[in-house]
Amino acid sequence: MKIAGRSAPRLDGVEKVTGKAVYTGDISLPGMAHAKILRSPMPHAKVVRVDASRARALPGVIAVLTREEIKALNFQYGTIFKDQSIVATARVRYVGDPVAAALAEDEMTAEEAISLIDVEYEELPYVQNVEEALAPGAILLHEMGGAVAELRGSNYSRPERFKGTNICSYFGYRRGNVQQGFHKADYVFEDTFRFPKVQHYSLEPHTTVAYFEEERLTVWTATQDPFPLRDTLAEMFNIPCSRVRLIVPYLGGAYGGKLYVKSEPIAVALSWLSRRPVRLALSATESFKTITRHPARVRIKTGVNRNGRLVARECEVYMDTGAYADAGPRVTQKAGYRAMGPYRIPHVKIDAMSVYTNTVPAGAFRGFGAVQVTWAYEAQMDLIAERLGWDALEFRMKNVLKKGETYTAGDYRIDCDLREGLLKVAKEVGWRRKSAKAYRGKGIGCCVKDAGGTFKIAGATVKMSSDGSVVLQTGTV
Template structure:
């Protein structure tokens, strides 16, 4: 992809994360370190029933425990917050259960004590009486069941792209979103072949190694909230709304996060912490254990029914997609996942006739919301798996089949948006080159068989969203950045310092990035969806350019011809007669966006950019046991210009390996009553050093995002896309077994091999 690219002085060169030394030496402060005078500790009491009427809660024994300050229920919350319901899409989730519980693990009461250990012991003495109701756990059953998780819904109306939500009665459907293009029915009638498949994904958890934590201190009509959150701006807005206060009565502070991956978005513990501080009139800390996170937010399980019509040459003529998202008991941001990811269900392909239905469904499982990839990995798993099935059935090479159908710049996506700066063919070709796809490949003939697979996916950057930043130049010439983008390990602080460095010419190491504080840091919608490089990168660039313009104006005022980045302090001395004063530049960025048509889902401007990523995998399978070893994994992405290549490389590997865990090991396992069997890292396995591929390759293609800051765009999710389908294809290439339900475990392969043997016996 060739575009005129301005030269870069500091960006585009690798820079180690500015906080790296402090992190590895233990000097970085996390929210878990916050300790306030008089602080109390809370422990949550959770429902043991998946669905039921809350009859009563016996707190007497818990209150009698020495050191317990109080035991609180939904009735206590109602005394101070008349409408204690929150959520970014629907105001459907109570701070503590009121009248009804909707999943096993839902908070029904909380014990507050001087010590977390006392609180935990006392919490075990609280008894909740619940009249059990029929429950529904499967997303397909929930669509048609007469068991309703919610009696009615109240749309939140917070975000512009979710203002179309309606409250629906007598259904478990929270949102249905569709994309219609061309005439699918006619195309299916004239097709050479029609392929119909169903693919399923499981419920998994984010597993950040820093569990969720919030500390609230409410006094004199002001609330200060210290929280491990990816969305400090939203947290302030939502807490102010719940309390009926002005935003400037609520301060939200966060620090570095020990991982987030979507689970620390919007509000989770913050409303409870604030309510408890109001009830106790003291600071209160609410900190989850690793196990408790499994009852708080998860990734959507999905069922994806996909039908594709293909002509004799292998061109995809039409595609019908039905994606059912199991949102659990509360919507969280599930409706946005349903819409924003749903419209990419046809995949990165140029298909003339498309019919997509994407449905968010309530069930009596723990809530599901944003997870690294924002629904795209579930979709790519299905459409890329079917791509391999089609190619195999029609005798086509998998890479050639994809290249024959892939969207290129200038083509219209299924939504009607013209593809721009989307290097899908480049990613595919480079992935095949790195993997030696056209070279002879030895599958083996003995007990161990080898295979290979490839997959590619696309993701639209979330829109419309707004980012605001400020860049301050102090009187000695040093600089600082104020923004509410949260660094949770992705290296955003370092990148923002590099952008200031690029504009002002100062060393990035001399630029400090202030931890988010809503009293001092301007608004940012959220740190999610790989939007920070693009959105906040633009805002910081604009703020730095504004500061530069003001420095130039100051220079002219004091008779200096040229601003010297290495001696900015001289300007301030000339202006003020001493080391005094501050220059503050501000920047606001909000990309253009056109809401999709309600009837067809069509939009000329559905996203400001596309993230593209592909994976190729070589696997060895033991035909006697189904055990498999990933010998090699190659990952190639389009992130435009890699603004900090050093961090980009680690982001690619990290994203691919995290996704590999959800593909090979991870699954939340429930019994028939909705009880989770494997909460916590002792039972829920994530990849260890012995579980990763022997060889991992990574590369960014030579691409340029013309509307991005200095040609860049996000990368944190791109390498998650193709992992699942590439592994499934490699296994089928090795032993002829096609897996259609995640995770891919050896027993499924073994069962598939036995079934094939019986068919050929």
């Protein structure tokens, strides 16, 4: 083996360290114009009036995009539920929600143009977190009934019973009879954990260059998901996929924050209006107002026997998906699926919900729902061990799934030895040895995570040539 087990040089290393790597922000086209976005200063309001006449009259302004211009398009979009618009039509739902955009010969003129757009708002009540959003009488962000959607082989739903609430999506799982399980348990513990909002903060903000030319669309953009984005743009602008070319230069960091559709439709819409190449480069502050990780509230109730065996677990997960669904239903489904942890538990009840709030939309982030619930159930495993005077490692060893066991019915069997992994980690960190330094402790944990933003299964094609060389074709990271 010439490669396995050895450090391989990065193929892109030289270009990056010498400054030759080309990112979306480096793209320059003849006649390229520059775009800026006018964003809502309010968390929730009706858009009463948008007057862009002063902006259009400014020298150097090429086009202004408001709710009037997008009427000819399929302007509603969304990763799973189509609840988002290119720019606001009737309401704004968070501070930073795009209301209009201006295109000009240079960035300074575009910036001045958006300051000249007059918007009249009628302020509405707003909800800042899950508790406020689910309170009786809370204002609704979206008037939705039941909904079902599909993405990459998985189904997502908002059952009809949640009509009239701010619940965006629901995932449930049952195994055994959880009430019987708690009845059989010698000890029952219930804890609630909260996970804060986290920002991706990539070095490269969201940047797009778009050009409509002779009914063909070419888009250079910082995205992790070019093909679904291409399909969405084709649908929105009523052109065949074969006439949309999407190019991804080097990516300056993403971590999930550049999955699915972000600010690309605004750049494309301005090019559609002007037939000019359009550059839309968000600032770091604007990227903060584009996407974030889901804050979460996780309630876990766990039943345990005197011998240290887990008997039952009930888990209630609320994911704050912000003003729009984005990937929230997918992240929530993944969080619910992983909430049991890698443990043998005969009786399980899980309810996971994404919830609309008047905050920045939340979407994909590394871990894809696993981080919030893993922190919660592993923290509770430590608390249970501490309360009962058990060793946290031994408690996990008694309950962790063995190689060959199944996580849920129909899943592939566990293909690794989690017990061996835990023991190796414990040995390396000197689990039994007390730390010699004050305020220095040790912790150990274990989690389960299936594929995040894609199918659980992977495919590959291997081609062998007559000269003995091998070509491997696979989609992986």
